[in-house]
Amino acid sequence: MLLLFFLVYPLLVNVETSYMVYFFYTTFIYVALSQGWNLVAGYAGQVSLGQHAFFGIGCYVTAITWRAGWAGYFDPLGMFMSGMGAALVAVVIGWPLLAKLRGDYFSLGTLGLGEILRVIALRGGRFTEGAEGIGLPSSAYLSMSYYYYIALLIVIITLVSLWFLTHSNIGLALIAIREDETAAAANGINTLKYKILAFAVGAFITALCGSLDAYYTFHVHAGGAFNLNWIIIPILMTILGGVGTFWGPILGAFILATIFEMTNIWMPELHPIFSAAFIVLVTLFLPDGLISYLTGYKHQILQRLFFLNGYFKRGKERRGFKNMRSQN
Amino acid sequence: MAGFSSFSLFLQVFINGIFLGCMYGVAALGLSLIFGSMQIIFLAQGAVMILAAYCIYWIVTLTSIDPFFGFLLIIPVFLGFGWVIYKGLFQRVAKAGKNPSLLLAFGLMVLFEHLMSLIWTPNTRSVATNYSTSAFGLWDINISVTRFIVSIVALITTGIVFLFLKRTMVGKAVRGVSEDMQAAALLGISPNWISSVTFAIGIALAGIAGVATCITYAFDPYFGFLFSLKALIAVAFGGLGSVAGALLGGITLGVLESLSSYIISAGWADAVAYAAFLLILVFRPEGLIGRRSAQRA
Numbered sequence: 001m002l003l004l005f006f007l008v009y010p011l012l013v014n015v016e017t018s019y020m021v022y023f024f025y026t027t028f029i030y031v032a033l034s035q036g037w038n039l040v041a042g043y044a045g046q047v048s049l050g051q052h053a054f055f056g057i058g059c060y061v062t063a064i065t066w067r068a069g070w071a072g073y074f075d076p077l078g079m080f081m082s083g084m085g086a087a088l089v090a091v092v093i094g095w096p097l098l099a100k101l102r103g104d105y106f107s108l109g110t111l112g113l114g115e116i117l118r119v120i121a122l123r124g125g126r127f128t129e130g131a132e133g134i135g136l137p138s139s140a141y142l143s144m145s146y147y148y149y150i151a152l153l154i155v156i157i158t159l160v161s162l163w164f165l166t167h168s169n170i171g172l173a174l175i176a177i178r179e180d181e182t183a184a185a186a187n188g189i190n191t192l193k194y195k196i197l198a199f200a201v202g203a204f205i206t207a208l209c210g211s212l213d214a215y216y217t218f219h220v221h222a223g224g225a226f227n228l229n230w231i232i233i234p235i236l237m238t239i240l241g242g243v244g245t246f247w248g249p250i251l252g253a254f255i256l257a258t259i260f261e262m263t264n265i266w267m268p269e270l271h272p273i274f275s276a277a278f279i280v281l282v283t284l285f286l287p288d289g290l291i292s293y294l295t296g297y298k299h300q301i302l303q304r305l306f307f308l309n310g311y312f313k314r315g316k317e318r319r320g321f322k323n324m325r326s327q328n
Numbered sequence: 329m330a331g332f333s334s335f336s337l338f339l340q341v342f343i344n345g346i347f348l349g350c351m352y353g354v355a356a357l358g359l360s361l362i363f364g365s366m367q368i369i370f371l372a373q374g375a376v377m378i379l380a381a382y383c384i385y386w387i388v389t390l391t392s393i394d395p396f397f398g399f400l401l402i403i404p405v406f407l408g409f410g411w412v413i414y415k416g417l418f419q420r421v422a423k424a425g426k427n428p429s430l431l432l433a434f435g436l437m438v439l440f441e442h443l444m445s446l447i448w449t450p451n452t453r454s455v456a457t458n459y460s461t462s463a464f465g466l467w468d469i470n471i472s473v474t475r476f477i478v479s480i481v482a483l484i485t486t487g488i489v490f491l492f493l494k495r496t497m498v499g500k501a502v503r504g505v506s507e508d509m510q511a512a513a514l515l516g517i518s519p520n521w522i523s524s525v526t527f528a529i530g531i532a533l534a535g536i537a538g539v540a541t542c543i544t545y546a547f548d549p550y551f552g553f554l555f556s557l558k559a560l561i562a563v564a565f566g567g568l569g570s571v572a573g574a575l576l577g578g579i580t581l582g583v584l585e586s587l588s589s590y591i592i593s594a595g596w597a598d599a600v601a602y603a604a605f606l607l608i609l610v611f612r613p614e615g616l617i618g619r620r621s622a623q624r625a
Contacts, residue, residue, distance in 0.1 A: 097609075100609075100610050101609060104363075104367075105609055107369070108605075109606055109610070111557070112561075112609070113606065115557070115598065116599050116603060116606070119595065119596065119599035119602070120599065122595060123596060123599070228553075232434065235431070239428070272438060273439060273442045273443060273446065275438070276437075276438035276442065279432075279434070279435030279438070280435040282431075283428045283429075284420060284421060284432075287425070287428035288428075
């Protein structure tokens with residue numbers, strides 16, 4: 001239903017001037033970014049603070065391959081290379097980090113990774129063109145609807161792969177690692193392999209968004225590509241919706257993006273203050289995320305009211321039922 | 329000693345690094361204490377510091393008292409401030425787990441930053457006194473008077489915190505909670521009360537570091553996050569949960585930055601610091617002088 005609406009919507013309005021199309025475009029990117037983080041932190045339990053590094057890698061790989069002539073504007077090859085580049089970095093860097101560091105130390109390590117890459121991009125000389133960044137030929141611009149549909153495609157790819165990952169043995173292994181890594185290893189799960197897999201898939205998704213952003217802004221520079229916002233806002237959206245759930249980050253992304261945009265329109269000067277106060281209030285009153293509110297037994301009335309009964313089942317419970325049935 | 333024209337120049341850069349590092353050390357100490365009792369990285373540490381810096385800047389500009397009185401003023405005020413933040417916000421959220429606390433700290437950071445830029449404008453400020461530029465010579469090197477006094481204050485502060493943790497009953501309880509919260513609770517220590525005490529001390533330490541910043545460096549409302557990161561690196565250098573380690577980690581970081589910005593260039597100093605940070609995390613996660621294992625899941 002919702003998908004159909006998003007597919008048809010750009011056909012109904014003037015795409016170039018519609019604010020809603022732009023709004024949906026940014027929200028789609030945030031949904032994909034949130035799910036990329038959710039896979040690593042929510043399912044595998046490895047709280048990465050370095051997703052902006054992969055976003056930046058996506059931006060730079062796209063810009064550099066385009067400048068070198070290996071891939072053009074909206075080239076699937078360029079986007080794929082961006083994703084693979086980030087996934088490669090995730091494997092190479094993630095190997096020592098994930099093998100050696102647990103919990104907060106892993107978070108700190110990934111935060112350091114993003115900051116190092118930002119400085120390298122700033123000091124990269126001719127290759128990254130320093131603080132000015134790489135300018136891309138903006139005359140290539142075609143139409144906003146391409147951006148819209150590609151962002152939607154990225155979201156669909158992300159959601160489908162996340163669904164299949166979390167509903168397979170891999171998802172079970174990841175959740176086992178999140179709950180108790182030592183016990184998971186004792187039960188024969190190769191924890192390092194699965195952690196690296198989740199980290200790399202998260203990096204791939206994040207870099208796809210970075211690549212699309214590079215096509216959109218036509219200007220890749222270190223301050224924008226490695227901006228901490230690319231990790232902070234998705235984390236907020238995921239926690240707002242519900243960490244480790246399939247629907248949570250989607251809901252969180254739509255709600256938070258709406259609030260950011262509305263405050264930006266109506267009170268542009270107070271926008272960051274209002275957003276920050278909103279974050280504080282949410283953590284005070286809804287620390288488990290909105291989805292837990294919808295799935296909680298106390299609020300079944302609310303679910304019935306919106307005909308959502310059983311719609312927002314948590315992945316863990318549903319899998320539990322399935323396993324029980326297969327055993328019988 | 330490559331790149332240095334003389335030994336005294338090397339010594340000068342080294343001493344400046346130590347002065348810078350003392351401030352990192354005090355901020356890192358607060359971060360380390362809060363981490364010990366609440367198991368979260370208090371991201372707003374830097375923002376709280378800058379808040380203290382602005383308060384002192386305001387008072388000094390309005391009443392023209394000496395900024396060094398700010399230390400006496402800021403300690404009780406920020407102890408109370410920290411206690412109120414813990415009781416009002418964190419105590420409630422801490423029950424729900426670590427993620428919401430982290431998110432709350434982040435929300436507070438953004439809130440403080442933007443409130444400060446609204447109240448005091450985002451321009452860069454610094455407190456100027458008639459002795460700000462004075463310095464005394466020691467052999468061949470110049471030592472800035474303000475930075476010297478600030479470093480002494482940092483050392484004294486660390487000493488007081490160290491004695492507090494080692495010699496008082498409350499301090500022992502704080503150490504107990506940071507080592508094993510459940511065992512401490514079983515022995516009749518209220519983790520909530522200890523957390524509020526630790527949090528208040530952590531915020532007061534951020535306040536002290538903030539006053540030190542406003543006396544010796546220029547600052548703006550968004551400077552704090554960078555300082556939080558630096559304090560975090562200092563904590564990792566020294567090992568989480570060690571008082572002397574936090575100060576030594578801060579000094580190591582300050583010297584490392586100062587030397588690398590002189591030898592290579594100022595822009596690379598951050599990258600060198602982060603690279604050292606990553607290497608230490610991977611190879612010596614217990615810190616350079618720490619002994620405790622980092623394999624606490």
